[in-house]
Amino acid sequence: MFILIYSSVAGAVEKTWISGAIIFAVFGLLIGPVGLELISIKADREAIKVLAELTLALVLFIDAANADISVLKKTKALPIRLLLIGLPLTILLGFGVGVILVETLTLLEVAIVATLLAPTDAALGKAVVANEAVPDAVRQGLSAESGLNDGICVPILFVFLALATGKAGEGGPWRLALLLVAEEIGIGLAVGLALTVLAALLLKFAKGQQWLTHTWIQIPVVTLAVACFAAAQLLGGSGFIATFSGGFLFGILAKQARGESLRAAEGTGDTLALITWVIFGAAVVGKAVGHFNWLILLYAILSLTLIRMLPVFVSLTGMGVSTEGKLFMGWFGPRGLASVVFAVIVVNANVPHGGVIAATAVCTIMLSILAHGITANPWARGFGDRFRRIKNLSLIHISEPTRLC
Numbered sequence: 001m002f003i004l005i006y007s008s009v010a011g012a013v014e015k016t017w018i019s020g021a022i023i024f025a026v027f028g029l030l031i032g033p034v035g036l037e038l039i040s041i042k043a044d045r046e047a048i049k050v051l052a053e054l055t056l057a058l059v060l061f062i063d064a065a066n067a068d069i070s071v072l073k074k075t076k077a078l079p080i081r082l083l084l085i086g087l088p089l090t091i092l093l094g095f096g097v098g099v100i101l102v103e104t105l106t107l108l109e110v111a112i113v114a115t116l117l118a119p120t121d122a123a124l125g126k127a128v129v130a131n132e133a134v135p136d137a138v139r140q141g142l143s144a145e146s147g148l149n150d151g152i153c154v155p156i157l158f159v160f161l162a163l164a165t166g167k168a169g170e171g172g173p174w175r176l177a178l179l180l181v182a183e184e185i186g187i188g189l190a191v192g193l194a195l196t197v198l199a200a201l202l203l204k205f206a207k208g209q210q211w212l213t214h215t216w217i218q219i220p221v222v223t224l225a226v227a228c229f230a231a232a233q234l235l236g237g238s239g240f241i242a243t244f245s246g247g248f249l250f251g252i253l254a255k256q257a258r259g260e261s262l263r264a265a266e267g268t269g270d271t272l273a274l275i276t277w278v279i280f281g282a283a284v285v286g287k288a289v290g291h292f293n294w295l296i297l298l299y300a301i302l303s304l305t306l307i308r309m310l311p312v313f314v315s316l317t318g319m320g321v322s323t324e325g326k327l328f329m330g331w332f333g334p335r336g337l338a339s340v341v342f343a344v345i346v347v348n349a350n351v352p353h354g355g356v357i358a359a360t361a362v363c364t365i366m367l368s369i370l371a372h373g374i375t376a377n378p379w380a381r382g383f384g385d386r387f388r389r390i391k392n393l394s395l396i397h398i399s400e401p402t403r404l405c
Contacts, residue, residue: 019372028278062265192249
């Protein structure tokens with residue numbers, strides 16, 4: 001009933017400072033064991049992980065398929081710098097701050113925390129990425145960053161986990177790191193691109209034979225996104241890299257028909273995301289609250305501000321990006337589903353202080369849901385308005401032959 005009510009007013013809610021993630025996470029917390037105890041959700045770690053993975057896979061596929069290739073060609077320097085400079089600096093800075101604040105964790109455990117909180121979330125970032133008031137360069141840059149940083153962080157996280165649990169093997173950490181990077185990214189790319197090509201050829205043939213009906217033409221995208229993720233994971237690659245690369249290629253191959261094809265996938269992704277946040281609020285937040293302390297809260301705040309924003313400033317130096325542009329892109333790096341998945345992986349790996357790590361992740365995610373949900377629409381509108389008013393001066397541009405906007 002609650003979902004029915006929300007769906008009826010979702011359009012009005014999206015125009016306010018309140019996001020769907022806030023509403024459903026708080027709703028889950030209120031009706032769960034910590035709140036009114038109206039329901040008892042006994043979702044185990046693996047169930048939550050699978051639901052979060054499937055949701056994130058769909059969101060990544062859709063975002064990549066909706067990418068504006070012409071804009072992305074002009075703005076490719078933004079996500080490249082954010083991924084190759086900003087992401088490593090975020091992990092390093094998160095590690096440094098963690099060493100100072102969280103004394104109960106070992107150095108490797110601090111590195112695990114820094115890594116699992118480094119990737120930004122495509123689902124929570126949708127309020128900005130899908131907001132046409134925001135300049136195209138910023139939207140496409142943030143979308144590409146959030147789509148790829150999940151997959152890049154997976155091998156890094158696994159290396160730290162292997163070292164923390166004594167399972168690095170005879171070859172040592174460097175051999176393990178190279179192997180994981182090659183497997184996760186290489187297999188993920190290969191699977192995503194191969195399955196998408198096969199699916200595009202099949203759909204083209206079926207359409208030529210007039211076998212596709214209006215009802216069923218919306219289904220293949222959902223199944224293709226899930227297939228890319230599942231196949232890549234099964235073969236030892238990154239499902240996130242597979243879904244993002246597959247979605248990007250699908251957007252190119254099915255450019256003319258992608259609107260109709262993606263419609264069902266968008267609805268399914270939004271529904272799964274909201275269900276995930278209800279379960280997160282009811283089954284996860286309540287259990288983690290007891291582990292919170294002021295140091296965890298302080299680290300969570302710094303993770304969303306200094307640890308994210310300073311690397312963004314550094315990575316965009318020399319590109320002609322305005323101060324507000326850097327602040328905007330630095331702030332809108334929300335933590336969400338990817339961090340949920342990574343936190344479950346860490347807990348399942350039986351890391352000695354896994355409870356503290358999970359509590360830090362949950363605290364950061366909850367703060368992100370609230371802070372980014374509240375600020376997304378107002379700042380996006382204001383930023384877009386200011387950009388349009390001084391378009392000739394360009395709030396955001398790149399000092400290269402091709403300007404971003």
